[in-house]
Amino acid sequence: MKRNMLKLLALSVIAVFSTAVSAQETYRNPVIFADAPDMSVCKVADTYYMISTTMHLMPGGPIMKSKDMVNWETISYVFDRIDDGDRYNLIDNQTVYGQGQWASSLRYHMGKFWVWFTANGAPGKGFVFCADKAEGPWKLVARPPHMHDASLFFDEDGKKYLFTGSGSCTVVELDDNFMPKKGGLNKRIIDGKSDPEENGALLEGSSVIKHNGMYYVCMISMKWGVPGRVRREVCYRAERIDGPYEKHIILETPFESYGGVGQGCIVGDDQSDKGWWALIFQDRGGVGRVPCAMPVTWVDGWPMCGELNNGVDKNDIKECLNPKNYHIPNDVTKRHPSLQGIIGSDEFANAETLSLYWQWNHNPVNDAWSLSERPGFMRLKTSRVVKTLQLAPNTLTQRMGGPECTGTVCIDLTNMKDGDCCGLAALNGDSGILRIVKKGSKFLLQLVEEKAVFKGRTIERCDEEIIMQKPLAFKNKQKMVYLRLHGDFNPGRDMAQFSYSLDNSKWETVGREIKMTFDYTRHFMGSKFAVFNYATKKTGGYVDVDWFHYEEN
Known part of the structure; x- marks a missing residue:
């Protein structure tokens, strides 16, 4: 009996020690070392859901899920094909390479998942899909006009908007059919040309949240030909949806000399400043555009991509993408994120459906x-x-x-x-x-x-x-x-x-x-x-x- 009690005690100590170790496990960016750009993320209960761009590939609009913002798996696609002309079928040398489904926006509202994206190139119209579950099935509900890099936003008063634009950002109020509302708000709220610091920069990739009653618009800022100027993520905030907006740089780092990290989103619980994350991609040459995850620290009402070095000094944010720097939340034990669930082997044993890898x-x-x-x-x-x-x-x-x-x-x-x-x-x-x-x-x-x-x-x-x-x-x-x-x-x-x-x-x-x-x-x-x-x-x-x-x- 005594020996059994000692054995149980030893196992309990080992279990506690293992839990402590797993809680300290860290990860290394990029969390998806593969092509998955233009990420849009929403959180439902304890699960994060993400969509990215796959352009001319079918099925398209890949939906991924994660419990920790680090390890992801593909769970569905929003659509099987796009039938907007012969170019989607490679007829008469026509193609949609580099076009098709682009920069989608994923939202969870009123118990449903919503996706908005624009198909670049003629006829250049948008798509709105809806589903009860992220796993699908997804239903096409609207074909609105083309809106560049649009971010869909459902406000607390029941109104819905798009934040869209390149070089600037315009907020457009939508009607019940996801069309621009007649007589509704349609206003340019951000103009890179009027900002001396951003003059000549390409501002795009809008991603919108509301936190503590404030509206936040995150965008990538790119400026070519300026020595030392890497891509960065900037954030604009306002008390009213139509502005005026003020700006702050929330991420600027060369991160392994690939030219900066910019364009993505931040996600968290509006009821707290804790538990917020950023998922922002970096161009990495031949492998494509890779998502990088980092915790978000709210400093003076700004969502800074990184942690406080000493937990006190608000001006001392850690180098936000330093390898092996961040703890994985929720006691996930993988030190280096795996691509299992996104890329994988296939024995073609299922005679009815094609693997989501393909x-x-x-x-x-x-x-x-x-x-x-x-x-x-x-x-x-x-x-x-x-x-x-x-x-x-x-x-x-x-x-x-x-x-x-x-x-x-x-x-x-x-x-x-x-x-x-x-x-x-x-x-x-x-x-x-x-x-x-x-x-x-x-x-x-x-x-x-x-x-x-x-x-x-x-x-x-x-x-x-x-x-x-x-x-x-x-x-x-x-x-x-x-x-x-x-x-x-x-x-x-x-x-x-x-x-x-x-x-x-x-x-x-x-x-x-x-x-x-x-x-x-x-x-x-x-x-x-x-x-x-x-x-x-x-x-x-x-x-x-x-x-x-x-x-x-």
Whole structure:
């Protein structure tokens, strides 16, 4: 009996000690080391919900959730596709690269979730969706006019507004149909040109909250060509929704020399100054735009992104993005945030639905892919003759993760037709592509660097360099190939290295590394894993993808 009591006491001490340790666990920014820009966050009970931009990818409007603002998982998409013309279907060289769903606003109001976003490019209209649960289903309720980087706001008196603009901010009152209300408030409240400190800066990305009776508008401030001037987050506040507004800089740091951190949101409980958080993204080259989380300290009524160094001096805010600096709330024990729940492996075992990890490049051709025709495989059929991966329908994509990651895919080539191309790519405006080309009865492995040349949003041409080419010799009728892509997003790198195998045991590195670039004039995204199959001569062929395996490094 005594021995059992001592054992129970020891276990209790260990449990208390473990809880104390877990409560002190810290995390390292970025909390999502992958492309998830333009975040909008709301909190419902003890859960945070977030939406980000995925532009031309379908389904779109990814909804993520977290208990701690650090570890996130994708739980739904707001829409399956956008049917606003041929460009969403890659018809006649038309595309919506860098356009489509953009800078959404996520709110919880009257027991429902609301999303507002504008689809950039013609016809340039907005979307309003509503759902009882963040997991969906989501219902389209309105198609309002285009409003740039709009932030939806429900006030306490029942009125609703949009805060919108680029270089400035205008508040627009909305009617019951989410249209600008006739005779309602429509006023420019912030003008970067009239602010001597912000003169010439690009102010955009409005995010609005109300706290202690004050209205707060957070925006990114960008000014190119000014030495030492990094991107920063500025905040404007007023006692009335129509102003006047005063300004304060709430975040300004180069953070590992990537040019500053700006554009995002702050979220917390209006009943208290405690427990507030900021989620603000940073451009990190080839991997894309990555969210960084930090606690918010209210100082003289301003939401400063950081903590007080000594808990007393209001002028002594910690370097807000210092690695391993902040404690994870709610006793979460992961020291380094994982991308599990956002990027991941897939055995294609579910014959009914596609994993939330995946998005199609533009609208899919739904009768040209199947999870059920060969159970345990993703069948990708050719449905259109195209010249390039940039215009290929039914290309499956996932984000790539930093600082390093590896994606490996297993593909059965048996049913390819002459002229078909399939493979694995680091997809962007400039892409690294490891592809298999069917030529007659032969299979050629090619490593290609492809650079898309745009005219507006239309693909004018793609310039490609074949870096390496070799025939593949299979030993049996079933022609399985294994393709691997390693992405290195460490500072100064942004390189993709490809390799292949015919038995998933003996691997051969292919060619040289290929640079991954972030280009806002074309895709405006980080590089994506892309699994593809398209026809260059005639349709009718298909490949079966057995699995995709993802590893964080």
